[in-house]
Amino acid sequence: MEKSNNRVLNELLVNLFHNVMDAEAKAVITEEFKDITNNDMHILEAIGIEEPKSMSRIAGELHVTVGTLTTNMNSLEKKGYLERNRSTQDKRVVLVTLTEKGRKAFFHHRDFHRKMIHTIIRDLDEEEMKTLIKCLGKLDTFFRDGNAE
Numbered sequence: 001m002e003k004s005n006n007r008v009l010n011e012l013l014v015n016l017f018h019n020v021m022d023a024e025a026k027a028v029i030t031e032e033f034k035d036i037t038n039n040d041m042h043i044l045e046a047i048g049i050e051e052p053k054s055m056s057r058i059a060g061e062l063h064v065t066v067g068t069l070t071t072n073m074n075s076l077e078k079k080g081y082l083e084r085n086r087s088t089q090d091k092r093v094v095l096v097t098l099t100e101k102g103r104k105a106f107f108h109h110r111d112f113h114r115k116m117i118h119t120i121i122r123d124l125d126e127e128e129m130k131t132l133i134k135c136l137g138k139l140d141t142f143f144r145d146g147n148a149e
Helices: 005-028 038-047 055-062 066-078 100-121 126-145
Strands: 082-086 094-098
Touching: 005 038, 005 100, 038 055, 038 066, 038 094, 038 100, 055 066, 055 094, 066 082, 094 100, 100 126
Parallel strands: none
Antiparallel strands: 082 094
């Protein structure tokens, strides 16, 4: 019996989620970065390589509390991936920057994502690309805003 489109789509989405997480962990957590987790890599990505970011801004981008983020930050700082310093304008604000080790991990993680995107889009024509972006946008909205209809 042929599966319904909804069942096929559901299986693809569930498998996709698990496969992305597994592939990313295998590709990103190498011998050089074995002391951190895939979640830690996403924290480094949220910190970024631009200007220093406040703890509250990073927590907001990751959709976690500052308290939750602090635990991870303590570990990443101890391992030498980031530095935290008080703002000179407002001593209540803690600003976070990546160290050279953290920047190296950031670029390593970014390269995985670039390869993934290249693999996905290399054979798509313009119309397929628009359709993919539209579908993924709807999926993003569903997960970001919740599943209420």
